[in-house]
Amino acid sequence: MAHEHAALQHHFDDMDQQLEASTLGMWAFLITEVLFFGGLFAGYLIYRTKFPEAFDLGSHELDIKFGAINTAVLIGSSLTMVLAVYFAQLGQRMKIVFFLFATLVLGGTFLGIKAVEYSHKIHDGLLPGPGFTFDSPIADQVRIFFSFYFAMTGLHAFHMIIGAGLLSWLMYNAWQGKYDSSYNTPVELVGLYWHFVDIVWIFLFPLLYLIGRN
Amino acid sequence: MSQHIVPMRVYFVIFFSLLILTAVTVWVAFFDLGAVNDAVALGIATTKAMLVILYFMHVRYSSKLTWIFAATGFLFLIILLAFTLSDVLTRDWIPVSAGWGGGAQ
Amino acid sequence: MSTAVFKPSKSQLADQSDGASNYLNAGFSAKSWLLTVDHKRIAILYLISITLFFFLGGLFAVLIRLELLTPQGDLMQAETYNKMFTMHGIVMIFFFLIPSIPAVLGNFLIPLMIGAKDLAFPRINLLSWYIYSVGGLFTFAAIVFGGVDTGWTFYTPYSSTYSNSNVILVAVGVFITGFSSILTGLNFIVTIHKMRAPGMTWFRLPLFVWAHYATSIIQVLGTPVVTAAIMLIGLERLFGFGIFDPKLGGDPLLFQHLFWFYSHPAVYIMILPGMGVISEVITCFAKKKVFGYSFIAFSSIAIAVLGFLVWGHHMFTSGQSVYTSLVFSILTFLVAVPSAIKVFNWTATLYKGAVSYDAPMLYALGFIGLFTIGGLTGIFLGTLAVDVHVHDTYFVVAHFHYIMVGGAIMAYMAGLHFWWPKITGRLYPEGWARFSALVIFIGFHLTFFPQFIVGYLGMPRRYHVYPEEFQILNVLSTAGATILGVGYLIPLIYFTWSLKSGPKASANPWGAKGLEWEKASSPPSQYNFEKTPVVTEEAYDYEPTIWLK
Ligand SMILES: [Cu+2]
Numbered sequence: 001m002a003h004e005h006a007a008l009q010h011h012f013d014d015m016d017q018q019l020e021a022s023t024l025g026m027w028a029f030l031i032t033e034v035l036f037f038g039g040l041f042a043g044y045l046i047y048r049t050k051f052p053e054a055f056d057l058g059s060h061e062l063d064i065k066f067g068a069i070n071t072a073v074l075i076g077s078s079l080t081m082v083l084a085v086y087f088a089q090l091g092q093r094m095k096i097v098f099f100l101f102a103t104l105v106l107g108g109t110f111l112g113i114k115a116v117e118y119s120h121k122i123h124d125g126l127l128p129g130p131g132f133t134f135d136s137p138i139a140d141q142v143r144i145f146f147s148f149y150f151a152m153t154g155l156h157a158f159h160m161i162i163g164a165g166l167l168s169w170l171m172y173n174a175w176q177g178k179y180d181s182s183y184n185t186p187v188e189l190v191g192l193y194w195h196f197v198d199i200v201w202i203f204l205f206p207l208l209y210l211i212g213r214n
Numbered sequence: 215m216s217q218h219i220v221p222m223r224v225y226f227v228i229f230f231s232l233l234i235l236t237a238v239t240v241w242v243a244f245f246d247l248g249a250v251n252d253a254v255a256l257g258i259a260t261t262k263a264m265l266v267i268l269y270f271m272h273v274r275y276s277s278k279l280t281w282i283f284a285a286t287g288f289l290f291l292i293i294l295l296a297f298t299l300s301d302v303l304t305r306d307w308i309p310v311s312a313g314w315g316g317g318a319q
Numbered sequence: 320m321s322t323a324v325f326k327p328s329k330s331q332l333a334d335q336s337d338g339a340s341n342y343l344n345a346g347f348s349a350k351s352w353l354l355t356v357d358h359k360r361i362a363i364l365y366l367i368s369i370t371l372f373f374f375l376g377g378l379f380a381v382l383i384r385l386e387l388l389t390p391q392g393d394l395m396q397a398e399t400y401n402k403m404f405t406m407h408g409i410v411m412i413f414f415f416l417i418p419s420i421p422a423v424l425g426n427f428l429i430p431l432m433i434g435a436k437d438l439a440f441p442r443i444n445l446l447s448w449y450i451y452s453v454g455g456l457f458t459f460a461a462i463v464f465g466g467v468d469t470g471w472t473f474y475t476p477y478s479s480t481y482s483n484s485n486v487i488l489v490a491v492g493v494f495i496t497g498f499s500s501i502l503t504g505l506n507f508i509v510t511i512h513k514m515r516a517p518g519m520t521w522f523r524l525p526l527f528v529w530a531h532y533a534t535s536i537i538q539v540l541g542t543p544v545v546t547a548a549i550m551l552i553g554l555e556r557l558f559g560f561g562i563f564d565p566k567l568g569g570d571p572l573l574f575q576h577l578f579w580f581y582s583h584p585a586v587y588i589m590i591l592p593g594m595g596v597i598s599e600v601i602t603c604f605a606k607k608k609v610f611g612y613s614f615i616a617f618s619s620i621a622i623a624v625l626g627f628l629v630w631g632h633h634m635f636t637s638g639q640s641v642y643t644s645l646v647f648s649i650l651t652f653l654v655a656v657p658s659a660i661k662v663f664n665w666t667a668t669l670y671k672g673a674v675s676y677d678a679p680m681l682y683a684l685g686f687i688g689l690f691t692i693g694g695l696t697g698i699f700l701g702t703l704a705v706d707v708h709v710h711d712t713y714f715v716v717a718h719f720h721y722i723m724v725g726g727a728i729m730a731y732m733a734g735l736h737f738w739w740p741k742i743t744g745r746l747y748p749e750g751w752a753r754f755s756a757l758v759i760f761i762g763f764h765l766t767f768f769p770q771f772i773v774g775y776l777g778m779p780r781r782y783h784v785y786p787e788e789f790q791i792l793n794v795l796s797t798a799g800a801t802i803l804g805v806g807y808l809i810p811l812i813y814f815t816w817s818l819k820s821g822p823k824a825s826a827n828p829w830g831a832k833g834l835e836w837e838k839a840s841s842p843p844s845q846y847n848f849e850k851t852p853v854v855t856e857e858a859y860d861y862e863p864t865i866w867l868k
Contacts, residue, residue: 010846011436011514021439021513023276027283028505032543034287035294039547039577042298043562046573049302064240071236079229082270089219129558140567147560151551195270199263205236206255210243279512290540293627297643298576301631305640 007183019185026189030196033159037200040155044148044207051141056212058145061126066117067209070110071201077106078198085191088174088184096174096187103194104167107160114157121146149208156204159197166190218275228269235262341744341842356441359843362427362742364448365418370811372414372455379407381804384766384797390790392783400783401468402484408471413493414455416727417500417585420592421507421538422451424734425531427742429507431835431843432525434516434852439509447502454496461488470781472582475563475574479555487556490549497546500588504538507531516834518854525833525858526615530595533619537584537591537626545581548574572637579630587626589723590690591619593730594661597683600733601665602859603831604680605672609859611664618657625654632701636710644703651701658694662687677829678752682733685760689725693718696771711781714774720767732759732810739814740824741835744842747817751809759806765799832859 005015012018048055084099125133128147136142170190173179179187239258243251268274273284342359345351352360383403386394395403426444430437438444461467467489469478478486511524511532552574554560561567563574602609609615631639631647665687674680696718699705709715739747769792774780778789785793827836835843838852 009441011439011441013851017513021509024279024283024512025440025443025505025509027280028508028539031283031287031290032501032505032539034291035540036543036547038291038294039544039551041291042294042577043551043573045295045299046302046570047562049299050570051568064243068236068240072233075229075232075236078232078266078270079225082225083222086219086222086225127558128560132559140561143561144568147554147558147562150558151554151560155550192271195266198270199266202262202266203256203259206239206243206259210239210255211252213243286540290627294544294576294580297628297631297647298573300646301572301576301634301640301643302570303640304642305638308641 005183007178007185015183022185022189023192026192030192033196037152037155040148040152041203044152047141047144047148048207048211051138051144052212054136054138054141055145057136057138058142058149059209059211059213061121061124062149062209063117063120064209064213066113067205070113071205073106073110073113074198074201077103077110078195080106081191081194084170085184085188088179088187089181091179091181091184093174093177093179096179097171100167100171100174100187104164104171107164107167107194111157111160111164114153118150121149152204152208156197156200159200163190163194163197166193218272220269220272220275224269228265231265232262339840340844341840342845343744343842345845354445356437356445357845358426358430358438358441358444359742359847361444361448362423365422365426365451368448368452368455369415369418369423372410373807374811375459376407376410376415377804377807379403379410380800383407384800386783387785387793388797390785390787390793395783397783398468401470401781402466404781405467405470406462409458409467409489409493411723412471412585412589413496414451414458416589416723417496418451418503419589419727419731420596420734421531421534421588422448422503424596424731424738425507425527425534425592426503428738428835429510429528429531430514431741431839431847432528432833433511433514433519434834434838434848434854435510435514436846436848436851438506439514440506443502444506447499447506450502451496451499454492454494454499457492457495458489459492461485461492464488472578473549473552473574474578475552475555475571476565476569479552479563479574487553490553494546494549494553497542497549500538501542504535504542507535508539511535516852516854519834520854522613522616523854523856523858524616525595526598526609526612526619527592527595529616530591530598530619533623534588534591536620536623537588540627541581541584541588544577545585548577548581551577572634572639575634575637575639576630579633580627583630583633584623584626586719586722587622589727590730591622593686593727593734594619596730596734596737597665597686598661599831599833600679600683600737601668602861603737603829604677604683605669605674606830606861607668607672607859608857608861609664610667610670611660612858614660615664618660621657622654625650625657629654629701632706635703635706648701648703652698655694655698658690662691662694676753677736678747678749678756679733679737681753681756681760682729682736685756685763686726686729686733689721689729689763693721693725696721709774711779712774713770713778713780716780717767717770717774720770724767725763729759732756735810735814737829738835739817740828741839741841741843743818743821744824745817745821746824746828747810747821748813751813755806755809755813758802758809762799762802762804762806766796766803767799769793769795769799832861 008015008018012021080099080102084096084103087095087099121127125131126146127150128143132143134142167190170187173186235258239255242254247254267284273280342357352364355361386392386400386403392400426438464485467482467484467486469482469484469486473486473490511528551560551562555563562569563571565571598609598615629647629651631643632651635644696714700709700715700718736747736752739745773789773792776789778785824841826840829836834852834854838848
């Protein structure tokens with residue numbers, strides 16, 4: 001330890017220990033997130049098993065084009081995110097900023113499409129609540145499908161919004177030149193978070209949009 | 215630093231694989247394969263998730279501890295899903311008493 | 320700027336009396352406490368907050384016991400009574416028991432025990448205290464606005480559809496506090512993995528640290544699921560989702576699954592850290608190396624993992640599938656094995672030890688007995704047929720109070736007494752401490768043992784009126800609760816007294832092993848150690864002598 005890095009906190013011995021601790025902490029947090037969404041997935045699984053027809057009906061109301069495009073957009077944002085991490089490891093300041101910005105734009109696109117979808121569904125009276133209307137003898141069960149649709153995609157979108165905030169903060173810091181090849185932990189950690197949010201959507205897409213298409 | 219820098223080419227390969235798998239899962243969804251539909255959809259989703267975890271999240275290049283952490287979350291998720299589902303699936307095998315099984319309406 | 324002039328003079332004062340700077344005299348302003356990232360100061364913040372919640376929860380217990388003095392509902396109406404036991408449960412479980420040992424003793428001791436300067440994420444540690452406080456404020460607001468009457472379990476569809484009390488407010492409080500618990504667990508896990516001093520291998524860790532590692536696993540894996548469940552209740556109340564409402568095709572049992580996936584393991588969040596405390600105290604006051612170190616260490620992990628496979632034993636009478644109940648019942652018996660291993664090992668540690676009976680040891684011995692009773696009655700309850708008979712009776716109430724009060728709180732008291740000289744640098748009055756330990760032990764038994772009987776005889780829990788033949792046992796229980804309450808007030812008084820007037824403690828007043836005793840002063844300095852300690856020996860390396868006292 002000839003020269004201590006400015007980003008080294010007092011209670012760590014060196015940068016390696018700090019990086020390892022931070023990464024492990026992020027993974028532990030993601031475990032928590034898996035089980036947080038897991039509670040909703042468990043609910044989905046139960047009602048899907050109980051009311052398969054209603055879930056097929058509900059799924060038919062969703063627009064597969066929106067879902068598929070959003071999947072592609074989110075996968076694209078994962079690519080730009082991982083490239084931001086890549087250039088952070090190489091310490092190329094402008095490229096970090098550029099790819100963070102690209103990720104932010106793609107994330108914004110996803111949320112925009114989601115907002116359009118939401119407004120269609122709410123307009124069609126598919127938001128569970130007093131205004132819920134669905135013309136079917138099993139409308140109550142379809143309502144449960146839409147409860148899960150809104151709860152799961154809503155929680156997912158909330159995570160995206162948090163992610164967008166984190167990306168903006170990273171961009172500011174990257175612009176200031178805080179990240180280089182010797183210190184880029186925050187970029188890497190936000191990357192992990194962002195990919196996790198992507199994974200949640202990778203499961204939500206088939207479970208909500210694709211079932212009962214045939 | 216102990217960071218492993220993955221060649222950029224790998225990221226693009228994974229990206230295109232993910233897009234192709236997305237197209238495949240949409241395409242398959244329009245065929246009536248019965249229960250197989252669900253299995254295929256979940257299989258593809260799991261494959262995509264694995265690709266993201268292993269390459270984008272660098273688990274492939276990480277310590278054993280990271281592997282264990284990543285696996286633990288999913289293992290306990292499976293415990294939650296499996297026990298809960300076991301209840302729902304077998305609840306009606308024995309009618310507990312009159313009015314309990316179908317009396318919910 | 321005036322504070323800048325004022326501060327040195329005050330720390331000089333402290334220097335004169337203490338002769339050394341430590342974490343307590345490192346700063347005196349409110350800011351130096353409220354914005355501290357020192358794990359020791361955060362532990363003190365937690366100590367103060369959970370003590371407040373303990374006595375708040377205790378107040379509800381007093382009112383419950385007063386109402387149950389007579390078979391009629393003369394003190395309060397049914398609805399008020401419902402709110403009393405609900406608030407008692409919520410405050411005691413989420414705001415006292417869950418954070419008690421981990422957030423106070425764990426927070427203070429883990430870095431000291433493993434030879435680190437702090438936890439891995441000091442700012443997240445402070446954040447978790449603030450999150451806890453905000454959650455506490457929501458819950459407190461709910462109490463002020465009239466309380467909540469769902470029972471601490473928030474069972475649906477009552478909580479999601481029918482209850483007219485402040486469910487949302489309390490749900491938000493518990494939801495928020497959950498994140499505090501998650502962050503504490505996350506912090507401990509990373510700290511134990513990455514912050515150990517040179518030479519501090521996994522199998523040299525004090526068993527207290529192993530126990531907290533196991534606890535943290537549960538906090539990280541379990542808490543998010545109950546958080547999701549509580550979120551669904553909120554959504555159901557706000558939007559009428561119908562997920563839990565049988566009228567709309569929903570399944571109330573889904574909530575119970577999600578709730579108990581966390582809340583059974585949560586019992587281990589409360590008891591595992593206690594087991595860690597007991598392992599430390601037993602070895603120190605037997606002056607003997609712990610018997611079967613690795614068995615105790617791994618049994619903690621086993622309890623944490625197996626604890627996730629048994630939640631359905633709370634749902635035997637709920638309409639859950641009989642087959643699932645069978646599996647859950649068998650798995651419940653399995654959890655008894657690692658718990659029993661611990662009890663046997665502690666007992667074996669005492670054998671031929673030089674046992675002394677200071678207050679921490681009295682609490683620890685109390686713990687072993689009471690936990691054993693609580694654990695064994697748990698096996699009765701895990702047995703399907705027996706559970707159908709005693710479910711929702713006072714037998715269950717007695718069982719979990721033996722675990723939570725007889726187990727967790729006894730251990731918390733043991734730990735608080737044991738490390739009090741380390742935390743404050745002052746000795747508490749030993750005579751009073753032994754006396755109050757005895758009072759608590761007697762009061763505890765008198766409160767809860769009659770409840771086993773009255774429950775077995777068929778008195779259901781959560782009713783404010785009961786048949787007259789149960790009165791004698793209820794009067795005994797209320798009498799015991801009075802004694803128990805006095806037993807808790809005595810330590811509050813002498814601990815407070817000792818802060819100013821207690822004799823100065825040396826670095827190692829018990830002659831104990833461990834870095835926190837051997838390498839750190841009492842109270843420890845701001846960064847714990849003068850220089851990072853190097854560990855060269857196993858834990859509990861007490862002299863293997865047979866003492867003739
Ligand atoms: Cu249990």
